[in-house]
Amino acid sequence: MNMDTQVMERAAGSKTHARVNAIFDIELTNRCNARCIMCPRAKTPAMGLMEETTFRKIVTRAVEYGRVESFAMGGLGEPLLHPDVVKFVRIAAQAGFKPCIITNGSLLTRELSEALVEAGIKDLNVSIGGFTRKSYERVHLGLKFQDVYRNAMDFLAAATEKA
Numbered sequence: 574m575n576m577d578t579q580v581m582e583r584a585a586g587s588k589t590h591a592r593v594n595a596i597f598d599i600e601l602t603n604r605c606n607a608r609c610i611m612c613p614r615a616k617t618p619a620m621g622l623m624e625e626t627t628f629r630k631i632v633t634r635a636v637e638y639g640r641v642e643s644f645a646m647g648g649l650g651e652p653l654l655h656p657d658v659v660k661f662v663r664i665a666a667q668a669g670f671k672p673c674i675i676t677n678g679s680l681l682t683r684e685l686s687e688a689l690v691e692a693g694i695k696d697l698n699v700s701i702g703g704f705t706r707k708s709y710e711r712v713h714l715g716l717k718f719q720d721v722y723r724n725a726m727d728f729l730a731a732a733t734e735k736a
């Protein structure tokens with residue numbers, strides 16, 4: 574490959590990057606019901622919940638930005654602790670985004686799963702650190718592997734029924 578070809582390919586590559594859709598990653602809360610050994614959450618200066626007005630402002634900015642496809646709710650905290658999580662998923666879905674939740678899975682009851690699916694959730698990522706039940710529970714202090722596994726299966730069932 575000569576120099577000109579390399580330059581042209583790099584230029585074509587940067588054009589491709591310019592078209593890539595963005596993911597908004599929103600932290601609904603930095604509270605959590607777990608104490609994972611690798612988590613720096615406890616060092617954050619204050620704990621709280623995102624206000625609905627703030628969430629709506631972010632959605633408006635994302636609409637204005639125009640290249641946002643996925644609206645991920647995760648960060649340093651457990652989003653399912655937020656009392657308005659279902660409402661927020663619905664707001665993001667109605668604005669045309671693909672709502673995604675990144676969760677430790679422990680609070681994902683069947684009822685909540687059905688509500689999230691109904692509200693328009695498109696992705697749900699359950700964080701699992703560890704190769705066995707024992708190693709999982711050594712990492713995710715305060716959580717039970719069997720509960721999280723059952724909840725994830727319940728969510729899959731709810732999502733499949735709705736599909």
Ligand code: SF4
Nearest residue numbers: 605607609612650677
């Ligand atoms: S579940 Fe996530 S936010 Fe909660 S303690 Fe573990 S790593 Fe931190």
